Amino acid sequence: MLNERERIVSEKRKLLQELPDIGEIIRGSMMKYYLTCGTKSCRCHKKGGKKHGPYWYIAVSYGGKKKQKLYKLRNAAVKEIKTRIENYRKLWTGLCAISEKNIRLYRGL
Helix, strand or coil: CCCEEEEHHHHHHHHHHCCCHHHHHHEEEEEEECCCCCCCCCCCCCCCCCCCCEEEEEEECCCCCCCCEEEEECCHHHHHHHHHHHHHHHHHEEEEEEECCCCHHHHHC
């Protein structure tokens, strides 16, 4: 039977193994837009008319929430970028869980 410290260390090792590859992450949020064009006679300007798109963008914050940059994405890259954003979320969640385990370990010393 494992003591409390060994159990926490074992849980921490498991969390470390489950972390995604740090080289496969993107921090940001994806957005999808449908837009109207500059041609006034286009269908997109009519009431209920179909707009152009979807156009995908990724928003990334720099310096806290003070600055945000939008990057237009190619449709072919959307699926891979969604995966990398999810990897970032998994990495962040895993790091928080590992930090919590470390705090529990040091409190017990």
